[in-house]
Amino acid sequence: MTQDVEMKELPAPSNSVTSTSPSTLQHLKEIASLIESSAYAREVRRIVRAIRLTMILRRKLKASVLSGFLNYALTPGSEVHSRLLSYLPKEDEHDMEVDTATSAAQTPAKHPLPELEIYCYLLVLIFLIDQKKYNEAKACSAASIARLKNLNRRTIDVLASRLYSYYSLSYELTGDLAEIRGNLLALHRIATLRHDELGQETLLNLLLRNYLHYNLYDQAEKLRSKAPRFEAHSNQQFCRYLFYLGKIRTIQLEYTDAKDSLLQAARKAPVSALGFRVQCNKWAVIVRLLLGEIPERTVFMQKGMEKALRPYFELTNAVRIGDLELFKSVAEKFSTTFSSDRTHNLIVRLRHNVIRTGLRNISISYSRISLADVAQKLRLDSPNPVADAESIVAKAIRDGAIDATLDHENGWMVSKETGDIYSTNEPQFAFNSRIAFCLNMHNDAVRALRFPPNSHKEKESAEKRRERQQQEQELAKHIAEEDDDEF
Numbered sequence: 180m181t182q183d184v185e186m187k188e189l190p191a192p193s194n195s196v197t198s199t200s201p202s203t204l205q206h207l208k209e210i211a212s213l214i215e216s217s218a219y220a221r222e223v224r225r226i227v228r229a230i231r232l233t234m235i236l237r238r239k240l241k242a243s244v245l246s247g248f249l250n251y252a253l254t255p256g257s258e259v260h261s262r263l264l265s266y267l268p269k270e271d272e273h274d275m276e277v278d279t280a281t282s283a284a285q286t287p288a289k290h291p292l293p294e295l296e297i298y299c300y301l302l303v304l305i306f307l308i309d310q311k312k313y314n315e316a317k318a319c320s321a322a323s324i325a326r327l328k329n330l331n332r333r334t335i336d337v338l339a340s341r342l343y344s345y346y347s348l349s350y351e352l353t354g355d356l357a358e359i360r361g362n363l364l365a366l367h368r369i370a371t372l373r374h375d376e377l378g379q380e381t382l383l384n385l386l387l388r389n390y391l392h393y394n395l396y397d398q399a400e401k402l403r404s405k406a407p408r409f410e411a412h413s414n415q416q417f418c419r420y421l422f423y424l425g426k427i428r429t430i431q432l433e434y435t436d437a438k439d440s441l442l443q444a445a446r447k448a449p450v451s452a453l454g455f456r457v458q459c460n461k462w463a464v465i466v467r468l469l470l471g472e473i474p475e476r477t478v479f480m481q482k483g484m485e486k487a488l489r490p491y492f493e494l495t496n497a498v499r500i501g502d503l504e505l506f507k508s509v510a511e512k513f514s515t516t517f518s519s520d521r522t523h524n525l526i527v528r529l530r531h532n533v534i535r536t537g538l539r540n541i542s543i544s545y546s547r548i549s550l551a552d553v554a555q556k557l558r559l560d561s562p563n564p565v566a567d568a569e570s571i572v573a574k575a576i577r578d579g580a581i582d583a584t585l586d587h588e589n590g591w592m593v594s595k596e597t598g599d600i601y602s603t604n605e606p607q608f609a610f611n612s613r614i615a616f617c618l619n620m621h622n623d624a625v626r627a628l629r630f631p632p633n634s635h636k637e638k639e640s641a642e643k644r645r646e647r648q649q650q651e652q653e654l655a656k657h658i659a660e661e662d663d664d665e666f
Contacts, residue, residue, distance in 0.1 A: 203239045206232070207248045207302075211295060218294045218334050224654070226294070226337045233302065240306045242267045248302070252295050259296055262322060263303050266315045293330050297323065297338045304345050308352070316349040324362070331373055340381040340413075347385045351392070360389050367406075376409050380416040387423040396430045403427065410626075418448045422459055429466055429525065438466045457487045458520075464491045465525045468532060473499050490516045498529060501537025503558045506530065535575055542581040542594040550590045565590070 210229045217225030245267055253260040300323035307316040323342050327335070343366065350359050363386050370378035383406050390399035403424065421444035428437035445459035460478060467474050479485065479492040490513035497506040510517070510526055517523040537557050541548060553572065554564035561567045572592050575581045583594040 203236055203241075203244050204247050204251075206236055207244070208251060211248075211252050211298070214294050214298055215292060218292050218332075221334055223334060223337060226334060228653075229298070230337065230341060233305075237305060237309065240302070240309070242269075242306075245303060245306055249299060252299055253291050259291075259299070259326075263299055263319070266303055266307060266312075266319050268310075268312075293332060294334055294338065297327065297330070297335055297342065300326065301338055301342055301345070304342070304349070308345060308349060313349060313352045316345075317353060317355070320346040320349045324366070328366075328369065333375075336375050336377050339375070340377050343378065343381050343385060347388070356389055356392055360386070363389065371407060377412045377416075379407065379409070380413060380420070384416055384419045384423065387420070387427075391423060391426060396427055399423070400427050400431070414447060415449075415452075418444045418452075418455070421447070422455070422462075425459075425462060425466070429462065429469075434466050434470045438463060438470065441466060453483050456481075457484050460484065460488060461491055461520055461522065464488070464495060465522055465529075468495060468498050468529055469525065471532065471535075494526065494529075498533050498536060501533055501535075501540050501557075503530070503533055503537065506533045534571060538571065538575050539581055542583050542592070545592075545594060547591050547593045550592060553592060 210232050213225055213229045213232075217223070217229070246264060249260055249263055253263070300319065304316055304319050304323065307313075307319055320342070324346055327339050327342060330339075343363075347356070347359065347363070350356050363382055367379060367382040367386065370382055383403070386402055387399050390396070390402070421440045425437045425440035425444060428434070428440060441459050441463040445456050445463060448456050448459065460481070464474050464478065474495055479488045479495075481488075490509070493509045493513070494506070497509050506529070514523065517526055534557055538553070541553060541556055550565050550568045550572070554568035557568065557571075559567050569585070569587075569590075572581075572583070572585055576583055576585060581594070583592055585592055
């Protein structure tokens with residue numbers, strides 16, 4: 180009793196660490212008990228909930244709290260316990276005494292569950308990355324992956340998918356992403372053999388990111404085309420897959436498919452995943468410009484994206500006007516931004532679109548104009564601008580971009596009268612694309628519906644119905660507060 184009184188009197192001087200550590204440690208203990216119950220009951224959904232609760236406590240994690248939790252969850256002196264403690268930085272003695280005292284009240288597990296052990300790896304790895312200790316994070320992630328290869332339990336799949344992501348992130352932050360490509364391929368093969376679909380999703384996206392990081396688009400497409408196909412289990416991973424697919428399709432000049440993938444990724448991404456949605460919109464704007472479309476002004480005025488999309492707004496304005504000089508000045512002004520976004524090569528492709536747009540405006544404005552005036556209005560800076568203008572006009576007429584004829588003898592471009600667009604098939608194509616978009620959205624909504632298992636076979640009691648409704652309400656609440664730190 181005297182020791183308990185002394186422990187209560189110690190926190191009297193209001194120390195910020197000692198006041199916050201016990202509550203955070205207690206929350207981690209509750210999460211550990213939730214993981215234990217889910218492991219015994221084989222309920223994967225509870226482990227998903229435990230991860231979401233962990234992300235809420237992410238900013239409150241400290242070395243003293245983690246050391247106390249490791250003493251509680253793992254056997255002190257064991258190999259795993261010693262290894263994880265070695266990654267944590269040493270803190271003040273007073274803080275360590277308080278944490279060890281609070282954790283000593285709980286009897287550590289003699290034989291910790293594999294799920295709890297992997298969770299400890301994940302917790303320490305998240306802490307090391309947040310503290311920017313990337314070398315320690317690399318060592319910790321490598322040790323966790325080595326341990327995961329020996330475990331084949333479906334309740335570990337959710338934890339394993341998070342570990343894969345942080346494993347790749349720790350190597351990417353240190354610039355050593357190419358080192359783990361072979362290991363990621365081996366892990367993807369293991370996940371396929373174990374029918375771990377969530378792990379396959381995560382590892383496929385990590386491999387695509389790995390290839391695209393080094394501009395290996397052909398290898399990324401070969402992997403994507405030959406990887407097993409199945410229904411998506413994670414909305415975040417599906418959004419990532421659509422984004423990477425859109426980038427691959429863009430490089431391969433398949434702009435229509437790339438536009439669909441990028442817009443779908445931006446639409447499906449959570450609202451709080453602002454950085455991811457910004458990247459999707461940047462690539463979608465470039466692809467739409469390459470298709471000859473002009474994005475609406477509202478695309479650039481989305482909340483929180485105005486500053487990031489400003490270079491692409493000015494670029495769109497230059498393409499819309501068809502001013503080649505303005506296009507060059509914008510490309511030079513924001514060259515650093517375009518290079519960091521890896522869209523500089525795509526912007527080089529836009530030069531032809533700018534010339535074509537300017538030529539279309541000229542053909543609408545003039546019924547007949549000389550090729551010298553066309554070259555002057557397009558601001559062609561070549562040694563022989565008239566010959567270049569003639570070839571550009573001829574190609575535009577052949578591609579159907581403008582409705583005109585070329586008079587080679589007199590050096591004129593003669594535009595034909597514009598007819599009624601409603602007498603063509605353009606309205607039909609526009610309505611067809613809108614109808615296809617609505618039908619795809621309806622099919623996705625139907626696939627996303629949730630139905631209780633075996634509802635058509637057995638009737639549930641009132642108590643089970645109340646329990647199920649309570650679980651659904653909790654699930655809806657957690658989905659609304661879904662963890663978006665992956666983005």
